Amino acid sequence: MKPTIYDVAKEANVSIATVSKVLNNTGRISEKTKSKILQIMKELEYQPSSVATALTGKKTFTIGVLVPDIANPFFAEVARALENNAREMGYSIILCSTDYQLEREHDYLELLIKKQVDGIIIATEPKDLKKLRSLNDRNVPSVLFSIDHLAIDSHVVTTDDLKGGYLAGRYLIEKGHRDFVIITEPQRASGVLRVEGFKKALVDEGVDLEGVLVIEAKSKINEARKAANQILRLPKRPSAVFASTDLIAAIFINEVRKAGVSVPQDISIIGFDNTIHAEISDPGLTTIAQPIAKLASYTIEQLLDAIENPSIPPNRIMLAPTLIERESVRDLNK
Amino acid sequence: MKPTIYDVAKEANVSIATVSKVLNNTGRISEKTKSKILQIMKELEYQPSSVATALTGKKTFTIGVLVPDIANPFFAEVARALENNAREMGYSIILCSTDYQLEREHDYLELLIKKQVDGIIIATEPKDLKKLRSLNDRNVPSVLFSIDHLAIDSHVVTTDDLKGGYLAGRYLIEKGHRDFVIITEPQRASGVLRVEGFKKALVDEGVDLEGVLVIEAKSKINEARKAANQILRLPKRPSAVFASTDLIAAIFINEVRKAGVSVPQDISIIGFDNTIHAEISDPGLTTIAQPIAKLASYTIEQLLDAIENPSIPPNRIMLAPTLIERESVRDLNK
């Protein structure tokens, strides 16, 4: 059986209060009893039950992380970064994949409340706004990660998607491109912003938006393939494509090659997220990188702040993305 | 403040015992008080604290999952499958990435014990054998997922890696190949088995192992690139390559193409795991698929069994992998 504080106390001939004190370094204990107790804890391999601690101390040192799909490389990276930061601060993470389903999101939120997590990180486009708002009433701090939603009164840590799109647009124009197609995820707020930023760059550079086709595709293999082939069949092929995720871009490269069209000689493409797909694709994919590690550390920081001090007003932190230059965009000026 | 069972009881003019009973459907309660209490729970948005429940009931309905790296697509799939199965059974998952480090593995195991998880799934090559064995003494059930270790007295649910390697070998031979190079991860037990199975197939078909080069590379981008280029520089190029992971194989395809060598016309390759890399690579990667979904459901099943009945002896379940045929292997018979 797992030893309890009573076992340690008995073995050391002291009271449980004394044991508790050396455990938490509170109060004053003589070096002698302290070392004795420490010794006995070692021998018994005693581990305090954080369940019991949580019941008194009101903290579970656990945070819930809601992602749409952990098998998506971007969210896998996010989960890893969040977990890392959380661990360093003594917190562990309950993983919740909503699979983009309202019901799962709802159920997980209830679960997290039941489990008394100290805070929640939401990295999935929220659907159950009502439940989400009720978190505030229940004093469960939350941070929106890489998404934004005005209807929710949470802290927000996100990439400046608008700027990311702008970076992509300006880069393509600098490289001499003038005819574009955009592939974007429908109904995803960040996707909309990315496209908006992209278009803004075009406008600023005097490109007519009339001629810019926007194709909708989810970041899934078959939808991306369909979009790629749709572009291939276009009467007038664009010189460059802006894809709102790397997966879409990577698949575009492959589909296009199969059709005998080469990247970047015949057509250029730029992605978004800088996931592993961008790194291993051939040619290497030029893309917009979200500063995942930094986003994660800010997110954990915000959340822990909010846990310590529930009354602080919701902050919004927006980090700048950067352009990672690889080989998927041709320089038409040369 | 979060309502407790006392709030509900007071509001309903009953004792907490009664509330507890309707909560758990135990004992006999009149329909009238029952519905009244249910009603009040709704109004108050009452959620029983699973922390408190855990303290009495001895169960947390939480399980720990140790993976080496969640950003590796294989483990991301694994995590998703495990999470899915666990959720259906009312359990949630604490995600622990060891990053292949002994220290993290150790720390996470201690943490999981502190958190009183009901069970632990180990999907990372175990390093801290001592700690791991102590799980048994502490009556924390565990299941090894997709790995095997004789020194540990846990349940095991794994793919038959030996057979997987064998499948790959036999397939290549059927397609007329006779000259092979193997790229494998060093110091990973499953990698060793895969190679062993592969070699066994060759021997069974009368191929001389003398001529088979084995290159070691971790499943990381740069190591895989190095291995690929090493093969390209070989005086006598093999007709087929067996890579022990899809990532290695996918990168091989790209590197080789950059060198003007084409897959499968000039050289064939077969991977392992059937991750997204296999699906999106160009050409599609023929690979050995681990039955992740089934592995996951068996794993959860075993773990829950062990939780219910800690005395059952360790089972070892070995599921058969299957070969997924795509376009990366040339049929030399034609």
Add this chain to the structure above:
DNA sequence: TTGTAAGCGTTATCAG
């Protein structure tokens, strides 16, 4: 410096 005892939110065992 150390010990006693109340309290955290449940469940479960007895009484009524």
Add this chain to the structure above:
DNA sequence: CTGATAACGCTTACAA
């Protein structure tokens, strides 16, 4: 059918 009450393992005044 319903209600006291102990127990779970720990923290924290307050006493000694």
